[in-house]
Amino acid sequence: MxxxxxxxxxxxxxxxxxxxxxxxxxxxxxxxxxxxxxxxxxxxxxxxxxxxxxxxxxxxxxxxxxxxxxxxxxxxxxxxxxxxxxxxxxxxxxxxxxxxxxxxxxxxxxxxxxxxxxxxxxxxxxxxxxxxxxxxxxxxxxxxxxxxxxxxxxxxxxxxxxxxxxxxxxxxxxxxxxxxxxxxxxxxxxxxxxxxxxxxxxxxxxxxxxxxxxxxxxxxxxxxxxxxxxxxxxxxxxxxxxxxxxxxxFGFAAAKEIGADLTLATPVVTFGDKLGFSLTVRNEDKAPQRLMIDYAIHHMKANGTLAPKVFKWRQLDLPAGGSQTIGKDHAIRAITTRRYYPGTHRVEILINGAIAASADFELRMD
Structure with a gap:
């Protein structure tokens, strides 16, 4: 600790x-x-x-x-x-x-x-x-x-x-x-x-x-x-x-015709372990696009509401019709600036600042 x-x-x-x-x-x-x-x-x-x-x-x-x-x-x-x-x-x-x-x-x-x-x-x-x-x-x-x-x-x-x-x-x-x-x-x-x-x-x-x-x-x-x-x-x-x-x-524009499929590898996470997820991004537009991909973890607070914290992730340059799959392991562990509570949390994908996909996961505290 x-x-x-x-x-x-x-x-x-x-x-x-x-x-x-x-x-x-x-x-x-x-x-x-x-x-x-x-x-x-x-x-x-x-x-x-x-x-x-x-x-x-x-x-x-x-x-x-x-x-x-x-x-x-x-x-x-x-x-x-x-x-x-x-x-x-x-x-x-x-x-x-x-x-x-x-x-x-x-x-x-x-x-x-x-x-x-x-x-x-x-x-x-x-x-x-x-x-x-x-x-x-x-x-x-x-x-x-x-x-x-x-x-x-x-x-x-x-x-x-x-x-x-x-x-x-x-x-x-x-x-x-x-x-x-x-x-x-x-x-x-x-x-x-x-x-x-x-x-x-x-x-x-x-x-x-x-x-x-x-x-x-x-x-x-x-x-x-x-x-x-x-x-x-x-x-x-x-x-x-x-x-x-x-x-x-920084060379980004509002994303157009972007498909995003989010998959959780660990829909249930035990405190101290990692939340694993992958994202497949598809550029369905007719022009290449530069994408800034971030993710937000919506942590449960003591009163049961969710509060998001945004994390930087990746930058992708996708050609027209192109796609790419990327993965991430996010540690859920003790830190001095946050107290964790068990229950339903959410991971949210942001592409050029806009919400593109989300999924809920359960956090268990031993």
């Missing part, structure tokens, strides 16, 4: 955090910090644990924010000295976000310094929300930083709908202020950064589909393989929904 996410923050890590802070601040009450941070920790989920550790910092670091920020910065890893890194920096993000607005520039500098050792995408969002123009003026300069973690922070931290983080309603409503950041990073040499750009554009597409479809059209002509992959990933929500312009951007 997968390790619970909450265990990314654990008592052993808290003790290491106390040791790193004590190294740079001999007056730090490491024992009290550890006691406060780990109290009843086992009953808390991940973000609650981070909040608890953040509160422990609030009670044990200097009340003067500038002094506290200086200690936290000095406790980051140095050239040959380990320090606060990884998930230990999630509560540091929260500390800076909660206490640092009155020291705007100092806080952004600290978040920029810590992001190579974890990420500061959670910490900078309150600054963007509070003073968007001021924050983006600073963050925009990070697109040219030599450190790819900092460049990624410029795109990831400004995502309108960043998972696990506060939403940025002003950017949800009008994402135009962050488009120059995304354009500057379209051809970043690091895939890590380019995927962040794609995710930000995909966020925007959920509220402004036409804007993203137009953006892709404007930047796809003559694009490198890497940029084309970025733009395709940025368009994934639009493509799954069959958005006509998004499909056209």
């Amino acid at each position: 997968a390790e619970p996410l909450k265990n990314l923050l654990h008592p052993g890590l808290v003790k290491d955090m106390a040791r790193h802070v004590l190294r740079v601040s001999p007056g730090f009450d490491a024992d009290r910090f550890t006691q406060l941070a780990t109290e009843n920790m086992d009953a808390l989920e991940l973000m609650q644990r981070a909040e608890r550790i953040k509160d422990a910092f609030t009670q044990t670091l200097p009340a003067d924010y500038a002094a506290a920020a200086g200690i936290l910065r000095n406790a980051l890893p140095q050239a040959n000295t380990p320090g606060l890194s990884g998930w230990a920096l999630l509560p540091v993000n929260q500390f800076v976000s909660e206490h640092g607005l009155g020291h705007f520039d100092l806080s952004l500098a600290l978040l920029k310094a810590l992001t190579p050792h974890f990420t500061a995408e959670f910490g900078i969002r309150r600054f963007i929300h509070a003073e968007q123009e001021r924050a983006l003026a600073e963050i925009s300069g990070w697109v040219a930083d030599t450190n790819h973690h900092v460049r990624r922070l410029a795109s990831e931290g400004t995502r309108p709908r960043l998972p696990w983080a506060m939403r940025l309603p002003a950017l949800v409503k009008d994402p135009a202020p962050i488009l120059p950041i995304l354009i500057a990073l379209l051809d970043d040499p690091e895939d890590y950064v380019r995927r962040s750009v794609a995710n930000s554009l995909n966020d925007i597409a959920k509220d402004h589909p036409a804007l993203v479809a137009d953006f892709v059209e404007a930047h796809i002509e003559g694009a490198s393989t890497e940029r084309r992959q970025l733009l395709r990933h940025a368009s994934r929500t639009l493509l799954k929904k069959g958005d006509a312009k998004a499909l056209a951007n």
Whole structure:
């Protein structure tokens, strides 16, 4: 069974955090910090644990924010000295976000310094929300930083709908202020950064589909393989929904005269096994067609309703009168982001965004 996410923050890590802070601040009450941070920790989920550790910092670091920020910065890893890194920096993000607005520039500098050792995408969002123009003026300069973690922070931290983080309603409503950041990073040499750009554009597409479809059209002509992959990933929500312009951007049109026969190899699936199915696609039109084939699993929820999750599958180029059969095994196993329930589920085939075939299967839980 997968390790619970909450265990990314654990008592052993808290003790290491106390040791790193004590190294740079001999007056730090490491024992009290550890006691406060780990109290009843086992009953808390991940973000609650981070909040608890953040509160422990609030009670044990200097009340003067500038002094506290200086200690936290000095406790980051140095050239040959380990320090606060990884998930230990999630509560540091929260500390800076909660206490640092009155020291705007100092806080952004600290978040920029810590992001190579974890990420500061959670910490900078309150600054963007509070003073968007001021924050983006600073963050925009990070697109040219030599450190790819900092460049990624410029795109990831400004995502309108960043998972696990506060939403940025002003950017949800009008994402135009962050488009120059995304354009500057379209051809970043690091895939890590380019995927962040794609995710930000995909966020925007959920509220402004036409804007993203137009953006892709404007930047796809003559694009490198890497940029084309970025733009395709940025368009994934639009493509799954069959958005006509998004499909056209990648050479797809509404499918015409397509036959689709779906066959389940495993109409009954035991949890932990795989759902097997095959699809025979026939182009019954008089012209060749490019087909984007996805599938959706409609998972049963606790209340008995079904909720779909779309998965990418295959791209086919079929001549007039041509056909092809493809197969898929989809694992039904424990993951941290979904709870499964027994009963009737459904698999649905999407061809160029339109439903082409479907079949029900039974899920049994041992």
